[in-house]
Amino acid sequence: MDQSTIGIFLSQKRYAEELLKKAKMFKCNPVSTPMEPGIKLSKTGEGDKVDASKYRSLIGSLRYLTNTRPDLMLSVGITSRFMEEPRYSHWKALKRILRYVKGSISFRLMFTKSDNYRLTGYLDSDWCGDMDDQKSTTVYVFFMGNTSFTWLSKKQPIVALSTCEAEYVVASWSVRHVVWLRNLLSKLEIMQGEKVLIRVDNKSAIELDKNPVNHERSKHIDVHFHFIKEKVKERSVELEHVGSKEQIADIFTKPLPTTSFQEFRKLLEMREKKF
DSSP states (O other): OEEETTEEEEOOHHHHHHHHHHTTOTTOOOOSSSSOTTOOOOSSOSSOBOOHHHHHHHHHHHHHHTTTOGGGHHHHHHHGGGSSSOBHHHHHHHHHHHHHHHHTTTEEEEEEOOSOOOEEEEEEEETTOOTTTOOOEEEEEEEETTEEEEEEEEEOSSOOSSHHHHHHHHHHHHHHHHHHHHHHHHHTTOOOOSOEEEEESOHHHHHHHHOOSOOTTTTTSOGGGGHHHHHHHTTSEEEEEOOGGGOGGGGGTSOOOHHHHHHHHHHTTEEEOOO
16 A cells, blocks of 8 residues: 555555466566457367366456456456366466556556545446356446445346346446445445436436336346335435446456557556556
8 A cells, every 4th residue: 555645555566476476477478458359258168178276276366456456357257257167268368367467567546535425336237248158247336536446247147138137237236235335434424415326328227217117128127126216216326327438337347449448447546656
């Protein structure tokens, strides 16, 4: 941790260096993104099986690194799905993450000083993103002022039948997290008087929340996912549409080209420090 007049900076640089040495990749060639854009991985990956014990060990180490590196959440989450029987294609993807860590080792998470403590969230999903079971991934990130401080990238327990349903499920999970965050902040005497703004890039999911009629599109959705309607009615949260180019949660849903990835990484308040 490093502190200055503008805020606090969290870094796991030393841990990342030890991880690279452990993987014998301390002198590897760096890359600018943790995953290749467009890559699709499945359990029936290409190539021979690799050492599962070593694979799992590196995944575990990378998961710990995500505590201060939200830019690694997607890539580590995807490669974690193949720990049972990893193959060469999975190992290759894992090594690329380590090469990205090498190239971004000086990046740290910045918590800026601010008087604005309003909670704002971004949520998204990759509909049927898992090639093996067609399940979507729940993604959200919450900011307090300009600082990202909590995030999630997790596969959904159900198979969503549309992008609308996938993002509605994400919205429900996000609202539950909002309730917990508001209670926590109240204990810390940081009250949230305003509605928590949650930004979604799917207009259908927003309309589904506003429409009290249980129409054909929502009849099959489990009732516990409709928890969001109650909180919107209470005016404790509000869903707002955001354009795809401003959807910060995209960095957690799919491998992005270098320019887009770096722009969203910056919006997460990840900054480079020359040690």
